[in-house]
Amino acid sequence: MKQIRKIIEIDQEKCDGCGACVPSCAEGAIRIVDGKAKVVADKYCDGLGACLGDCPKGALHIVEREADAFDEKAVHEMLNRRKSEASLACGCPSTQVKTFPMAGHGFGTPGKPASGGPSALGHWPVQIRLIPPGAPFLKGADLLIAADCVPVAYPSFHKDFLSGKAVMIGCPKFDDADLYVEKLSRIFARDGIKSVTAVVMEVPCCSGMPKIIGKALEKAGVNIPFKTTVVSSRGEILS
Numbered sequence: 238m239k240q241i242r243k244i245i246e247i248d249q250e251k252c253d254g255c256g257a258c259v260p261s262c263a264e265g266a267i268r269i270v271d272g273k274a275k276v277v278a279d280k281y282c283d284g285l286g287a288c289l290g291d292c293p294k295g296a297l298h299i300v301e302r303e304a305d306a307f308d309e310k311a312v313h314e315m316l317n318r319r320k321s322e323a324s325l326a327c328g329c330p331s332t333q334v335k336t337f338p339m340a341g342h343g344f345g346t347p348g349k350p351a352s353g354g355p356s357a358l359g360h361w362p363v364q365i366r367l368i369p370p371g372a373p374f375l376k377g378a379d380l381l382i383a384a385d386c387v388p389v390a391y392p393s394f395h396k397d398f399l400s401g402k403a404v405m406i407g408c409p410k411f412d413d414a415d416l417y418v419e420k421l422s423r424i425f426a427r428d429g430i431k432s433v434t435a436v437v438m439e440v441p442c443c444s445g446m447p448k449i450i451g452k453a454l455e456k457a458g459v460n461i462p463f464k465t466t467v468v469s470s471r472g473e474i475l476s
Contacts, residue, residue, distance in 0.1 A: 258297055
């Protein structure tokens with residue numbers, strides 16, 4: 238049913254697709270589509286503007302126009318559907334949880350460690366979407382959450398960041414931030430994580446990852462030491 242009401246409008250010229258607004262929308266109305274933030278359906282947006290302050294470009298504002306009425310029931314159904322999708326095992330071998338000794342686990346030719354040194358990876362899978370809460374390698378872990386471009390840009394990723402940590406990687410721009418918040422909050426609440434380190438790129442879209450982690454920590458109601466490192470596209474630590 239259409240009505241004149243307040244609703245979020247996103248200036249597509251100003252939006253750079255960083256995704257910082259996505260976890261701020263508790264109703265899940267905002268998604269990154271084709272590299273830009275968009276309100277996926279008017280009925281999911283309550284028009285209160287909780288997302289406004291998280292846009293570094295000032296692309297979000299409230300307007301008053303004809304729109305579908307806010308549908309709280311539809312919001313709950315959509316969020317529950319996303320929650321189910323986040324924990325759904327697809328049966329692919331990539332979802333099979335494995336742990337293995339980190340010391341001496343070489344990469345490159347089987348049985349022959351690569352010249353860069355041994356791999357510090359102690360488990361599989363590594364994608365945020367594929368790691369289930371309660372995975373054995375998460376119990377009491379120091380957790381590294383990395384934007385998936387970081388291991389490509391930073392040559393000493395294993396030695397400088399991954400060693401001794403469980404790792405989860407993903408893209409805050411192209412993946413579903415709401416699913417990330419939901420999954421990470423469950424992990425933070427149940428798995429006894431000792432510390433969280435985020436490593437992200439200098440590009441604007443990566444700024445969404447620390448905000449996602451912050452939202453998940455808040456939702457889980459836990460106080461876990463959390464720090465962020467920013468890496469340049471040339472592989473230099475900026476902060």
